[in-house]
Amino acid sequence: xxxxxxxxxxxxxxxxxxxxxxxxxxxxxxxxxxxxxxxxxxxxxxxxxxxxxxxxxxxxxxxxxxxxxxxxxxxxxxxxxxxxxxxxxxxxxxxxxxxxxxxxxxxxxxxxxxxxxxxxxxxxxxxxxxxxxxxxxxxxxxxxxxxxxxxxxxxxxxxxxxxxxxxxxxxxxxxxxxxxxxxxxxxxxxxxxxxxxxxxxxxxxxxxxxxxxxxxxxxxxxxxxxxxxxxxxxxxxxxxxxxxxxxxxxxxxxxxxxxxxxxxxxxxxxxxxxxxxxxxxxxxxxxxxxxxxxxxxxxxxxxxxxxxxxxxxxxxxxxxxxxxxxxxxxxxxxxxxxxxxxxxxxxxxxxxxxxxxx
Amino acid sequence: xxxxxxxxxxxxxxxxxxxxxxxxxxxxxxxxxxxxxxxxxxxxxxxxxxxxxxxxxxxxxxxxxxxxxxxxxxxxxxxxxxxxxxxxxxxxxxxxxxxxxxxxxxxxxxxxxxxxxxxxxxxxxxxxxxxxxxxxxxxxxxxxxxxxxxxxxxxxxxxxxxxxxxxxxxxxxxxxxxxxxxxxxxxxxxxxxxxxxxxxxxxxxxxxxxxxxxxxxxxxxxxxxxxxxxxxxxxxxxxxxxxxxxxxxxxxxxxxxxxxxxxxxxxxxxxxxxxxxxxxxxxxxxxxxxxxxxxxxxxxxxxxxxxxxxxxxxxxxxxxxxxxxxxxxxxxxxxxxxxxxxxxxxxxxxxxxxxxxx
Numbered sequence: 015x016x017x018x019x020x021x022x023x024x025x026x027x028x029x030x031x032x033x034x035x036x037x038x039x040x041x042x043x044x045x046x047x048x049x050x051x052x053x054x055x056x057x058x059x060x061x062x063x064x065x066x067x068x069x070x071x072x073x074x075x076x077x078x079x080x081x082x083x084x085x086x087x088x089x090x091x092x093x094x095x096x097x098x099x100x101x102x103x104x105x106x107x108x109x110x111x112x113x114x115x116x117x118x119x120x121x122x123x124x125x126x127x128x129x130x131x132x133x134x135x136x137x138x139x140x141x142x143x144x145x146x147x148x149x150x151x152x153x154x155x156x157x158x159x160x161x162x163x164x165x166x167x168x169x170x171x172x173x174x175x176x177x178x179x180x181x182x183x184x185x186x187x188x189x190x191x192x193x194x195x196x197x198x199x200x201x202x203x204x205x206x207x208x209x210x211x212x213x214x215x216x217x218x219x220x221x222x223x224x225x226x227x228x229x230x231x232x233x234x235x236x237x238x239x240x241x242x243x244x245x246x247x248x249x250x251x252x253x254x255x256x257x258x259x260x261x262x263x264x265x266x267x268x269x270x271x272x273x274x275x276x277x278x279x280x281x282x283x284x285x286x287x288x289x290x291x292x293x294x295x296x297x298x299x300x301x302x303x304x305x306x307x308x309x310x311x312x313x314x315x316x317x318x319x320x321x322x323x324x325x326x327x328x329x330x331x332x333x334x335x336x337x338x339x340x341x342x343x344x345x346x347x348x349x350x351x352x353x354x355x356x357x358x359x360x361x362x363x364x365x366x367x368x369x370x371x372x
Numbered sequence: 373x374x375x376x377x378x379x380x381x382x383x384x385x386x387x388x389x390x391x392x393x394x395x396x397x398x399x400x401x402x403x404x405x406x407x408x409x410x411x412x413x414x415x416x417x418x419x420x421x422x423x424x425x426x427x428x429x430x431x432x433x434x435x436x437x438x439x440x441x442x443x444x445x446x447x448x449x450x451x452x453x454x455x456x457x458x459x460x461x462x463x464x465x466x467x468x469x470x471x472x473x474x475x476x477x478x479x480x481x482x483x484x485x486x487x488x489x490x491x492x493x494x495x496x497x498x499x500x501x502x503x504x505x506x507x508x509x510x511x512x513x514x515x516x517x518x519x520x521x522x523x524x525x526x527x528x529x530x531x532x533x534x535x536x537x538x539x540x541x542x543x544x545x546x547x548x549x550x551x552x553x554x555x556x557x558x559x560x561x562x563x564x565x566x567x568x569x570x571x572x573x574x575x576x577x578x579x580x581x582x583x584x585x586x587x588x589x590x591x592x593x594x595x596x597x598x599x600x601x602x603x604x605x606x607x608x609x610x611x612x613x614x615x616x617x618x619x620x621x622x623x624x625x626x627x628x629x630x631x632x633x634x635x636x637x638x639x640x641x642x643x644x645x646x647x648x649x650x651x652x653x654x655x656x657x658x659x660x661x662x663x664x665x666x667x668x669x670x671x672x673x674x675x676x677x678x679x680x681x682x683x684x685x686x687x688x689x690x691x692x693x694x695x696x697x698x699x700x701x702x703x704x705x706x707x708x709x710x711x712x713x714x715x716x717x718x719x720x721x722x723x724x725x726x727x728x729x730x
Contacts, residue, residue, distance in 0.1 A: 194572055194574060195572050196572035213638050214552055214553050216602060217554045217701065220595075220599060220706060221705040224705070232574075234574060235574045237578075238578055240577070240605055244603070244606045245574075247601035280576060280579050281568040347534065347579040372604055
């Protein structure tokens with residue numbers, strides 16, 4: 015078992031990592047509450063600039079003396095395609111009207127700017143001596159890996175297939191998060207098509223652990239002691255939970271998002287790329303259904319994300335769940351509104367019960 | 373835990389059920405070998421008539437004194453749509469040519485004939501006093517449930533969502549198989565769209581067991597002791613394994629199918645309805661890729677199944693893996709060519725190791 019070394023390396027009391035949830039869900043309050051309760055809290059820097067990240071790190075440091083981590087998105091090259099842009103604008107226009115949004119010209123993200131921002135985020139992580147850095151959507155460069163290793167920062171990659179897990183180990187990262195098809199939010203797939211990267215954890219973990227040596231962290235649909243113990247049987251040393259923390263009091267998710275999750279059933283989440291240009295799992299709603307047919311004609315990530323931002327914001331402000339991205343994993347029926355402390359206690363108690371009861 | 377009662381009720385030494393694999397994969401040799409090794413062997417009657425089923429039951433009874441079961445497909449009403457039929461024939465014609473098949477007029481299945489056949493299969497199960505009957509693609513009628521209950525035949529339904537599991541319990545069935553999105557072969561979904569019924573086991577089991585009391589059998593991607601113990605942690609009393617038995621010596625799968633599975637990786641399976649008219653998971657190949665765009669324009673199950681039969685047979689006979697249905701779950705990297713006895717021993721040994729090692 016790789017459990018002991020992972021506990022030490024991540025300074026954990028419990029084998030639980032809070033999934034970084036970008037767009038304001040992972041608040042400094044949530045990150046610190048998780049870290050203060052023996053788990054690893056995470057800051058989601060995916061959509062932040064270096065200034066905003068620095069601010070969040072300082073806030074978290076004020077609230078906890080324990081370890082926490084930062085997640086970054088590895089930028090991928092992209093170009094703006096006029097045709098896709100036109101399609102998207104045409105489809106979004108009637109939604110702007112119905113939500114009474116005066117959509118001004120959106121300033122579109124630029125690939126080279128994303129890369130520069132990513133390097134600035136890493137600079138902040140090094141400068142602030144953040145002990146753990148996780149990566150989504152790809153691998154950091156060997157230069158970057160060398161810099162982080164020099165600072166003894168724990169590097170964790172995110173894989174959705176066995177091949178991706180092998181590449182993460184080969185690149186020299188310390189651990190790997192295996193994201194199952196059950197997971198809420200964005201798919202981390204980077205070496206395959208999004209369809210090929212949809213492997214359930216029951217299949218993904220036991221296949222991966224036969225071929226890699228670094229510790230595995232299981233992510234996707236895990237929200238209770240049962241999921242925690244099952245993940246450990248499959249070969250994971252720890253779990254990463256997103257949706258379970260999303261409905262916590264300390265999370266920055268809107269009340270309407272939290273309510274949508276706690277009221278949803280297992281069959282009500284779906285995969286869509288219409289919000290951001292990249293496949294992500296959330297609760298089905300009008301926006302997803304309207305856009306479904308056109309999904310493959312829309313701009314890539316993060317351009318589509320920029321284009322839908324005003325819609326998502328207005329929908330949330332108007333308490334209208336039909337045009338928001340209601341990210342959720344496949345276990346919404348296990349969600350509760352509670353504090354992070356209550357959630358962690360409950361999961362650990364249940365894990366022990368399961369263990370003793372089998 | 374519902375483990376003890378399930379062991380008794382199914383006369384099991386080990387909590388393993390062999391998945392019924394229609395189309396000649398579940399041979400009497402496989403069924404009997406599984407039952408002779410303390411697990412539950414299954415006859416797949418999905419595509420059989422009553423005469424063929426009777427023959428298989430008699431063969432299995434010659435080879436084992438232990439309990440075994442029969443799986444039936446619950447027939448659903450369907451009609452032949454001329455347009456879909458025309459589309460399918462047009463698309464399949466060039467494949468017939470390339471495989472040098474002289475396709476004569478296929479006699480198409482009829483809904484009312486399927487229903488009559490289903491009732492004849494049940495008659496054989498009762499008459500032969502088969503102790504266990506599992507159902508796929510729907511619920512048996514209350515009349516039928518009453519008849520089987522009178523004979524004390526254990527009835528097991530198949531669910532892909534929490535709602536389906538609840539309906540199976542409500543109808544009075546004794547147990548439920550929860551089929552995760554990881555599973556190979558046909559999706560059992562009957563109350564939802566096929567997309568809605570794709571829940572990973574890590575999410576499906578813990579949500580379902582909170583709302584049902586009957587024992588749960590986990591199915592999908594489970595091929596080793598890790599998967600068995602993980603399923604038990606999640607709340608399942610036993611597991612059903614398909615792909616793991618498909619590559620066994622006693623299975624009737626062609627060598628080319630067995631080889632394709634043992635050589636595949638986790639990301640190489642996909643869902644397709646092009647072979648049968650109903651979504652099923654198998655290893656990606658030329659046929660699936662060629663038909664993908666047209667999937668929604670093809671006839672429903674089992675009409676499309678009848679239309680592709682000659683292609684699947686010819687492809688197999690020609691050792692050409694590109695036009696066969698290479699059903700497989702998402703864990704092909706765990707598959708081995710071995711006897712059923714070796715597989716069962718290995719799984720149980722590993723389960724104990726996992727248990728002691730955590």
